[in-house]
Amino acid sequence: MPTYVPRLDQRFVIEASRHTHSIWGSGRSLDEHATYTLAQLDRAGPDLLRYVGLVDATGLVASAKRYSMQLAAPDGSPLPAVGIGAVFTREDARDRGHAATLVREILREATAEGLSAAWLHSEIDPAYYTRLGFLPLPGLAHRAATEDLPEGAPLGLRPATADDIPRLLAWYEAGYDHGWLRPARSPALWRYFAFRNPTPAFILEDQGHDLGYLSANPTPQALWVNEWSAPGVPRPRILATLRALAARHELRAITGWLRPDQVDPVFRTTGRAAGIPMIHLLASPWTAETIDPARTHFGAYEYF
Numbered sequence: 001m002p003t004y005v006p007r008l009d010q011r012f013v014i015e016a017s018r019h020t021h022s023i024w025g026s027g028r029s030l031d032e033h034a035t036y037t038l039a040q041l042d043r044a045g046p047d048l049l050r051y052v053g054l055v056d057a058t059g060l061v062a063s064a065k066r067y068s069m070q071l072a073a074p075d076g077s078p079l080p081a082v083g084i085g086a087v088f089t090r091e092d093a094r095d096r097g098h099a100a101t102l103v104r105e106i107l108r109e110a111t112a113e114g115l116s117a118a119w120l121h122s123e124i125d126p127a128y129y130t131r132l133g134f135l136p137l138p139g140l141a142h143r144a145a146t147e148d149l150p151e152g153a154p155l156g157l158r159p160a161t162a163d164d165i166p167r168l169l170a171w172y173e174a175g176y177d178h179g180w181l182r183p184a185r186s187p188a189l190w191r192y193f194a195f196r197n198p199t200p201a202f203i204l205e206d207q208g209h210d211l212g213y214l215s216a217n218p219t220p221q222a223l224w225v226n227e228w229s230a231p232g233v234p235r236p237r238i239l240a241t242l243r244a245l246a247a248r249h250e251l252r253a254i255t256g257w258l259r260p261d262q263v264d265p266v267f268r269t270t271g272r273a274a275g276i277p278m279i280h281l282l283a284s285p286w287t288a289e290t291i292d293p294a295r296t297h298f299g300a301y302e303y304f
């Protein structure tokens with residue numbers, strides 16, 4: 001029986017990166033992928049991210065990333081949570097229950113630490129994680145033709161800097177009212193994901209006033225919109241800003257995993273092929289029955 005290791009040392013993290021390279025290498029060489037993996041740990045720091053694994057005499061059998069995060073419960077209270085990513089079993093050790101054992105160990109440890117929830121984005125059939133007690137939440141994707149968005153009065157855009165992070169966080173929080181289950185963010189988390197999922201953020205401005213932010217990125221196919229928050233700004237002005245930004249890059253479509261309450265009817269909504277958010281409620285007053293899935297949002301920012 002392999003042993004659960006709650007914090008893999010550097011040697012095992014490099015071994016994990018060699019296992020996962022075939023599917024998450026994104027064109028990096030083996031060495032580059034190892035460097036990138038270690039850089040994530042370095043950027044996050046030990047309080048935010050560690051690698052966990054199952055080890056036996058053959059070496060590392062299964063591994064996962066384990067983030068210490070917080071969710072905001074629908075009543076606004078914080079839910080200390082564990083985020084689980086990159087669950088992987090070495091190919092020759094599959095179908096022996098190792099990944100299930102590893103996830104159960106993470107849940108056991110989180111329960112012992114008094115955490116309220118675990119969450120992940122499933123890249124595989126969510127039924128796998130449902131069997132382990134996770135509840136699938138809506139994982140929606142949105143797409144609109146640039147020309148279908150309103151044209152009038154786009155806001156100005158200015159690249160945000162690291163100094164803006166406190167304001168970005170404040171706008172993020174102010175953009176939600178109570179009643180939502182969603183990630184809560186800290187400055188450390190914001191900085192980490194700005195490195196990990198580098199979609200730039202822009203300050204939205206109008207006549208010298210900073211009104212909020214937009215995180216968006218031109219890709220070859222479409223303008224990818226991570227998220228925005230600009231409390232009090234009418235939606236048509238945000239949509240006009242998206243249109244102007246897409247048009248500037250000659251992009252004919254706008255896509256994203258948008259907040260359900262921000263989605264305008266011009267967007268077509270479909271289920272995501274992957275990245276389905278799933279939550280496991282541990283010691284928490286919230287249950288599957290008291291969570292309204294339509295008032296949950298797990299977008300691309302904390303996609304891990």
Ligand SMILES: CC(C)(COP(=O)(O)OP(=O)(O)OC[C@H]1O[C@@H](n2cnc3c(N)ncnc32)[C@H](O)[C@@H]1OP(=O)(O)O)[C@@H](O)C(=O)NCCC(=O)NCCS
Pocket residue numbers: 023062086087088089090093094095096097098099100101121122123124125128
């Ligand atoms: C998914 C994975 C972690 C499962 O590891 P494992 O140790 O073999 O898992 P277990 O032994 O606990 O469970 C095996 C079950 O997982 C199922 N499974 C494997 N890949 C799956 C997939 N892509 N979708 C759904 N189920 C899958 C197997 O069919 C098997 O089902 P069964 O119990 O009905 O026979 C492993 O296949 C892997 O590393 N895949 C590549 C990385 C990946 O996709 N990770 C998931 C990220 S969310």
